[in-house]
Every structure is written in C-alpha cells, then in structure tokens.
Amino acid sequence: MQKWRHVFKLDPNRKLSDLALKMVCTSGTDAVIIGGTDGITFENTFALLQRVKQYPIHCVQEISNHSAVMPGFDGYLIPSVLNTEQAYWIKGAHFEAIQKYGHLIPWQQIALQGYVILNPDAKVSRLTKCDTQLTPQDITAYAQLCDQLFRIPIFYLEYSGTYGKVEMLKAARKGLKQSRLFYGGGITTEEQAKDMAAWADTIVVGNLIYYHVERAMNTVKWVKETPLRKGE
Ligand SMILES: CC(C)=CCC/C(C)=C/CC/C(C)=C/CC/C(C)=C/CC/C(C)=C/CC/C(C)=C/CC/C(C)=C/COP(=O)(O)OP(=O)(O)O
Numbered sequence: 026m027q028k029w030r031h032v033f034k035l036d037p038n039r040k041l042s043d044l045a046l047k048m049v050c051t052s053g054t055d056a057v058i059i060g061g062t063d064g065i066t067f068e069n070t071f072a073l074l075q076r077v078k079q080y081p082i083h084c085v086q087e088i089s090n091h092s093a094v095m096p097g098f099d100g101y102l103i104p105s106v107l108n109t110e111q112a113y114w115i116k117g118a119h120f121e122a123i124q125k126y127g128h129l130i131p132w133q134q135i136a137l138q139g140y141v142i143l144n145p146d147a148k149v150s151r152l153t154k155c156d157t158q159l160t161p162q163d164i165t166a167y168a169q170l171c172d173q174l175f176r177i178p179i180f181y182l183e184y185s186g187t188y189g190k191v192e193m194l195k196a197a198r199k200g201l202k203q204s205r206l207f208y209g210g211g212i213t214t215e216e217q218a219k220d221m222a223a224w225a226d227t228i229v230v231g232n233l234i235y236y237h238v239e240r241a242m243n244t245v246k247w248v249k250e251t252p253l254r255k256g257e
Pocket residue numbers: 036060061062063087088089090091094095096097101103104105106114115118119120122123126129130131135140146147148149152153183185186231
C-alpha cells in the first residue's frame with residue numbers, strides 16, 4: 026500500500042466480463058480493491074475474489090458490511106467516515122465487526138482509511154449522511170485530524186461517481202505528514218488523471234472500468250507518468 030500509485034476498485038455487485046477482468050488484472054496497476062457501498066454479499070465477493078486470484082496481482086478487500094468479511098485476501102482496508110456525525114460509520118460498525126471476528130482478525134494485514142466524502146449524490150454519502158459542504162480549510166483540518174491526531178495511515182478524499190476539485194486535494198496535502206493521500210472519483214480523461222495524480226499518492230479508478238474499459242487501462246500510464254508534487 027505504501028507504494029501504490031494507481032489502483033482499480035472492482036464492485037462485486039456489478040457485472041464484468043472475463044476479458045475486462047483480464048485487462049484490469051494485467052494492466053500494470055498496483056493492486057485491485059474489491060468493495061462498494063450496496064449489494065455487497067459474501068457470495069458476490071467470493072466469486073469476484075476467485076476470478077481475480079487467477080492473476081498475480083495484489084487483491085485487497087475494502088470492507089463495507091459485516092456479511093461480506095472474508096478470509097483469503099492479501100489485505101483489508103477498513104473505511105471510517107470522518108465527515109459524518111453518525112458514530113456508527115466512524116466506529117460503530119467496526120466495534121460490531123470486532124465483537125464478531127476479533128479472534129480471527131489478521132491485524133498485520135489491516136489498514137484503516139479516514140474517508141472524507143465530498144459528492145453529495147453518491148450512494149455512500151446518502152448512506153453515511155456525511156456533510157459534503159466543506160471548505161478547503163475544513164479539508165486541511167480533517168487531514169490533520171486523520172494524520173496527526175488519529176494517526177490513520179490513509180486519508181481518502183472520495184468523490185465517487187463525479188470528478189472532484191484539485192483545490193480540495195491540495196488542501197488535504199497541506200494537512201498531511203505521514204498518512205497516504207488517496208483520491209477517487211470520476212476519472213475519465215488524461216488531464217483529470219494527471220491533475221489529481223500530481224497531488225495524491227494513490228489514484229483509485231472505479232466506474233470507468235464498467236463503461237469504458239479500454240480508457241480505464243490508459244489511466245494506469247497517465248497516473249504513473251505523473252510526478253507527485255508535495256508542495257505548492
Ligand atoms: C479471517 C477473516 C475473517 C478475515 C477478515 C477479518 C477482518 C478484516 C475483519 C473486519 C474488521 C473490521 C473492523 C471491519 C469493519 C466493518 C465495517 C462494516 C466497517 C464500516 C465501514 C464503512 C464506514 C462503510 C460505509 C460505506 C463506505 C465508506 C464504503 C467504502 C467504499 C466506497 C466509498 C465505495 C464507493 O461507493 P460506490 O458503491 O462506488 O458508490 P457509487 O455507486 O455512488 O459510485
């Protein structure tokens with residue numbers, strides 16, 4: 026995870042042809058994340074994991090509900106939503122999962138992600154009732170909260186389904202010292218990929234795989250050829 030520059034996120038609740046899956050897994054991306062907001066079950070997660078396992082690519086699960094928790098992944102990403110008032114999405118679901126699986130949890134393979142979700146129309150925003158009306162100053166403060174106070178290893182700026190604002194990414198970068206900065210949301214063009222890759226350590230591409238897989242393949246090179254800027 027410390028070296029990831031580009032990753033694809035696959036949704037077990039969406040159809041993907043064998044050819045498209047092969048393209049994703051042999052694209053040169055650094056890892057495949059399996060997860061999504063709704064309709065995620067043990068069965069569809071298991072089926073997708075088995076398909077991805079045919080390829081020599083790191084595959085991690087991003088856990089969004091208890092019933093899909095599954096052994097066999099190379100690692101686990103656990104979201105915690107920072108810009109919600111609902112404690113359940115910050116730590117409540119996590120408490121329940123630990124009560125259920127505590128004795129089985131491979132702690133060394135787990136990383137927490139501090140999410141700030143900024144697209145009000147994404148399913149994940151509606152689910153977690155997050156406050157998306159944030160200023161760049163708010164984003165810098167959330168980044169500091171994540172990094173300096175909570176010491177969470179990943180700060181994830183999430184625009185799922187829509188392309189975000191570079192200014193928000195710059196504001197996040199300002200507040201970070203240790204945490205990695207993930208950006209995900211609406212990347213479809215070379216310019217978008219490069220503009221975000223200049224500020225984020227890791228770029229996550231999801232939806233594009235499902236409607237234009239050839240273009241999604243290009244995002245790997247667009248991101249990887251972009252140098253990372255750490256200051257203005
Ligand atoms: C051996 C064994 C059993 C191994 C596993 C052990 C293990 C790792 C146990 C789990 C420990 C643990 C603490 C789990 C946490 C459980 C949990 C349910 C946490 C809550 C996570 C959370 C805040 C979910 C809310 C939704 C969310 C933030 C999802 C992240 C993914 C995301 C943002 C997807 C984007 O949404 P998408 O579906 O693409 O949306 P659009 O359709 O709108 O684009």
